[in-house]
Amino acid sequence: MSRIALITGATSGIGKATAELFADAGIDLILCGRRQEKLDEIAEKLSSKVQVTTLLFDVRDKGAVLAMINSLSDHWKNIDILINNAGNAHGLGSLDEGDPEDWDAMIDGNVKGLLYVSKAVIPLLLEKGKGHIVNISSIAGKQTYANGAVYCASKAAVEVLSEGMRLELTQHGIKVTNVAPGAVETEFSLVRFKGDESRAEKVYEGFDPLQAGDIADAILYAVNAPDRVTIADITILASAQSAATTIYRK
Template sequence: MKTAFITGATSGIGKATATLLAKNNYRIIICGRRADVLEDVKTELSEQTEVYTLCFDQRNRTDVENAVNSLPQDWQDIDVLINNAGNAHGLDTLADGDVDDWDAMLDGNVKGLLYVSKQIMPIMQQQKSGHIVNISSVAARQTYTNGVVYCASKKAVDVISDGMRLELTEFGIKVTNIQPGLVETDFSKIRFKGDAERASTVYQGYKALEPVDIADAILYCISTPAHVAISDLTVYPSAQSEPRTVYKNL
């Protein structure tokens, strides 16, 4: 049975992916910042498979190192890493931007992904096998106003994915970069700083992607034959033609 390590597994795409992999004969290491929610997810998924929880904030390098190093011996052989955790904060122009928002996005989306990957990549190199899935965004494909730093952080994920592929392929490690379009999660609520009513308008008038749609894509990518590697995958809802354009009432 393979073991998957999933960051941001307490909600949205991360939880949907953990749920789907649990149903498909994977052991799951679920990671997040909320211990109580992690335990709830563990209880739910333990009906399907073995589950281990790690509670840490991936923006804190020491917390990441301590968490991964705390894994029991029988959980240290990690076959799949899914770098899902990330965030978006605010919709200000660069001139009016909140520097704390910038730090949160760059620390979580870029540095946090690197911190986690740095702990897992040597394990896979030693095994000479593994698969890393990084969750980027269509925001990496087209910069838009009032979201420049978020777009930059996701463009960095694209570049890091390319670099991982260059450095890890010789070890038998696959790297997949997935760029989701609009997915109906708590993402917009966080971006709008808890304004649920405003966040809900983002998904009105059309059918957005659901977290399970991206989970399905992840499962497909990590289930290909050994000689097949999906390097990049962009997934839009059918009503979205590019990052800034959504046709409603289709």
Template sequence: MKIALVTGATSGIGRATAVALAKQGFRIIATGRRKERLEELQQELAGITTVLPLLFDVRSKEAVQYAIASLPPEWQQIDVLVNNAGNAHGLSPFHEGSLEDWDAMLDINVKGLLYVSNAVIPLMQQQGRGHIINIGSIAGKEVYANGNVYCASKFAVDALSKAMRIDLVQTGIKVSEVNPGLVETEFSEVRFKGDKERAASVYQGYQPLQAEDVAELISFIVTRPPHVNLAEVLILPTAQASATVVNKQL
């Protein structure tokens, strides 16, 4: 049975992806910072597959290295890595941005992806195969007003995905990038510091993507034949044409 490691599996796209891959027969290594949510996911999937919860923060290089190094031998043959952990903090003009928000986005969206990939790739190399899925964003394709550092972090994910694909092509490890548009998750609630009303307004007047829509795409990508790699996919709700053009019927 194949193994998939999903970061940020406690909510949103990460959680939905863990469920989708479990239904495809994968054993799941679910990582995150909220122990109770990892345990809930483990219980939910108990009748489908085996889930190994790993509690750590991707921002900590030491915590990532320790967690991956501590995997039992039967969990070390990781076939799929989904670098999903990420966040957005604030929506301010560049000159009014918060240094703390900038650090949080760069530490999780960029450094977290680097730390986890660096720890997992050697395990994939040992078996001569693997598939890395990096969760980017339409914000990594288009800059929008007040998105500045968040967009920069996702542009970095785009560049890193391309670079990883080039550098790993001789190893048998696939690298894919999934770039969602507007997805209704906890994303906006985090960005707006818990302001539920403001967060809800982002998704009003049209049908946004759901986490399950993105998870279904990821499931499709990782179940293609060995010679097929869907390298980059942009997935949008029908009502969205670009980062800023959305057909809202308010």
């Protein structure tokens, strides 16, 4: 029987790349996101390879998260893998000049959203007595940088939650993997800079950044590891990057 993976933030970036790689590996998909048109587009593309269903919700909306996941049929509730990928970065500035609405967006999406989805899915994994949760953190969760303290704090929370989940769930046969990417060329910077394409493009100038597929490769490796193996934590940097804000540009 094929495994079933639920992926949040599946309409772009790492989530989309993971969905595509999982489909190639024969893993059935529950694709979650905020853009139905994008979900439909990806589902249509991948449904020739595996079974696909979609759920439309914003991870920040607790009621919608619980209602949509609970609405799954018994077949689709037989989840094996949860990829907590949805998240965001908003703004780049000092704490005294930061916009509290940006802070709310990051904490609600990166921390509370991950909790809401996990709260809905973990009981399904416990019922099976096995499963795998992959949380997408960031190098920013390991190394704080100036003008990004709230984003770094939200991703540090993901690191702590990953460790807490592992402490609580290992005894029940559920693996937990934390993946901390460095500089990945996705919509990340475009969102952070509120649609300013020229500013977003400069983030990736002068070096070869990671691509979403690089992170998807690591996720697939983790979920395909032998039963005796848990990949607890993976930090992935671009070859030109040695720390969160240290990138050697040409």
